[in-house]
Amino acid sequence: MTRTVSAAIPDGRLSRRSAVGRLAGAGAAVVAAAGLGISQGTAQGAPSRVRPSIITTQEGNTMTGATPAADAAPLTVVLVHGAFADASNWAGVIPTVQAAGVDVLAPANPLRGITHDAAYIASVASQIPGPVLLVGHSYGGAVITNAGNRADNVRGLVYVAAFIPDEGETLQGLAEQATDSKVFPALRPTHYPTDPASAPGNEYIIDPASFHEVFCADLPAEQAAILAVSQRPLAEVSFGEMTQNPAWKTLPSWAIITPSDFVIGSAGERDMAERAGAAITEVEGSHAIMISQPQAIADVILTAVAAVA
Numbered sequence: 001m002t003r004t005v006s007a008a009i010p011d012g013r014l015s016r017r018s019a020v021g022r023l024a025g026a027g028a029a030v031v032a033a034a035g036l037g038i039s040q041g042t043a044q045g046a047p048s049r050v051r052p053s054i055i056t057t058q059e060g061n062t063m064t065g066a067t068p069a070a071d072a073a074p075l076t077v078v079l080v081h082g083a084f085a086d087a088s089n090w091a092g093v094i095p096t097v098q099a100a101g102v103d104v105l106a107p108a109n110p111l112r113g114i115t116h117d118a119a120y121i122a123s124v125a126s127q128i129p130g131p132v133l134l135v136g137h138s139y140g141g142a143v144i145t146n147a148g149n150r151a152d153n154v155r156g157l158v159y160v161a162a163f164i165p166d167e168g169e170t171l172q173g174l175a176e177q178a179t180d181s182k183v184f185p186a187l188r189p190t191h192y193p194t195d196p197a198s199a200p201g202n203e204y205i206i207d208p209a210s211f212h213e214v215f216c217a218d219l220p221a222e223q224a225a226i227l228a229v230s231q232r233p234l235a236e237v238s239f240g241e242m243t244q245n246p247a248w249k250t251l252p253s254w255a256i257i258t259p260s261d262f263v264i265g266s267a268g269e270r271d272m273a274e275r276a277g278a279a280i281t282e283v284e285g286s287h288a289i290m291i292s293q294p295q296a297i298a299d300v301i302l303t304a305v306a307a308v309a
Contacts, residue, residue, distance in 0.1 A: 073129045073130025074103055075102065075130060075133060075155070075305060076104065076105055076128045076130060076132050076133070077097055077102055077103065077104045077105070077135060077305065078105050078106075078121070078128070078132055078133070078134050078135065079093065079094070079106040079135045079137075080121055080134060080135060080137070080140035080144055081109050082109070082136070082137045082162070083138060083139040083204075084206050084215060084231040084234065085137070085138070085232065086230070086232050087109075089137065089291055090106045090290060091291075092290065092291060092294030093290055093298050094106065096294065096298035096302075100305075103130075105124070107121065109121065109139075109140055111139070111233065111234045112235045112237070112238075113235050113237040113238050114171075114241040114243070117143045118143050118150065119147070119150070121134070121143055121144065121147040122147040122150035122151045123151075125151035125153060125154055126150075126151040126152070126153065128153065130153065131153050131154075131155045131308070131309065132151065132153050132154050132155065133156050133157075133304055134147065134156070134157050134158070135158040135159075135160060135301055136159055136160065137160040137161060138161060138163065138263060138264065138287065139162075139171070139234060139238065140162060141159045141162025141163045141164055142165050142243065144159075144247065145157070145163075145165055145243055145247055145248060146243055146245070146246070148246075148251055149245050149247045149251075154247065155308040155309075156251055156252045156254070156307070156308040157248055157252070157253040157254070158253070158254045158256070158301055158304050159253065159254065159256065159273065159276075160256045160289065160290055160297055161256060161257065161258055161263075161264065161287050161288075161289055162269070163264060163272065164246075164248060164255065164272035164276045164278070165243040165246065166246055167242075167243060167244065167245070167246055168243065169242065170239065170240050170241060170243075171238060171239045171241075172239040172240055174268060175239075175264075177268060178265035178268045179265065179267065180262070180265040180267055180268075181261075181263060181264060181268070182213070182214045182262040182263075183214055183264075186206050186207045186211075186214050187205070187207070188206070188207050189203070189204055190202075190203055190205060190233055191203070192233075192235075201236065201237075202235075202236040203234060203235045203236060204236065205233045206228070206231065208225075208228035211224060211227065211231070212224035212228065214262050214263060215262075215286065215287050215288055216291065217260065217262070217286045218260070218285050218286040218288075219286065219292055227288075248277070248278070252304075252308060253276050253279070254278055254279045254280075254281070254303065255272075255273035255276065255279070255280050255281070256281050256282075256283055256289065256300055257270050257282055257283075258282065258283050258284065258285045258287070258289050260284065260285060260286055263287040279303075281296070281300050283296045283297075
């Protein structure tokens with residue numbers, strides 16, 4: 001079941017228009033998956049924004065102008081996975097977005113720390129010859145929050161069961177505030193080599209025995225067992241690095257939250273999404289809703305595409 005609600009938009013932000021299930025301007029329509037019982041709710045779109053660029057004249061003066069070359073090219077959706085996962089988690093979402101005629105890229109998120117990973121994703125985005133919509137799941141939400149203002153062609157943000165940190169916040173601090181998360185007791189440390197002069201680094205996985213319950217309770221046990229042994233670990237430094245210049249303060253954003261998230265916790269997801277002024281869609285599912293509810297996730301992504309393209 002999908003339910004869409006509108007978050008309050010603080011500080012006089014522009015209101016956002018509904019565009020769920022429609023890409024008429026792109027000549028494509030989004031069809032809800034009847035087998036998943038997904039209804040077409042009303043999400044709020046956001047107006048397109050053109051980033052300014054600094055242009056140097058022959059006389060050496062500078063002026064601010066638009067960047068028409070970036071906006072002339074088609075928009076690309078960049079899907080950023082979170083911790084304990086990889087880009088294959090988007091496999092169910094990608095075909096629907098592509099079928100709507102939208103370009104998609106799902107890069108490997110290094111999971112080596114917010115500073116490192118945000119720089120990497122910003123670099124990926126900046127090399128795309130056109131506007132970009134960043135989509136982040138879980139830890140990937142913190143990454144796109146820190147990356148969004150580091151690439152001039154990013155036009156919007158979509159958060160999928162994701163962290164949406166504010167200036168100076170850490171994942172550790174946000175997680176400690178959660179009352180409905182089960183992830184921390186399930187984390188298990190492992191080590192990885194660093195340079196010869198340094199001690200081994202620490203990284204974390206979810207205990208495979210707890211992975212199904214904590215990460216993807218709505219998936220079949222057989223599928224959860226595969227995900228549990230193929231998860232990618234998250235470097236320990238990620239928990240303590242502070243967010244800087246959060247992109248949701250300057251870019252339109254959408255958030256998909258779920259009442260059955262045992263990694264971030266549903267209360268924290270909602271609080272962060274409302275604080276960011278995101279257009280919120282609630283989807284019943286586990287933390288792994290991009291796997292269990294791919295059509296619902298694709299619908300929101302295409303709503304955002306229609307609003308910012």
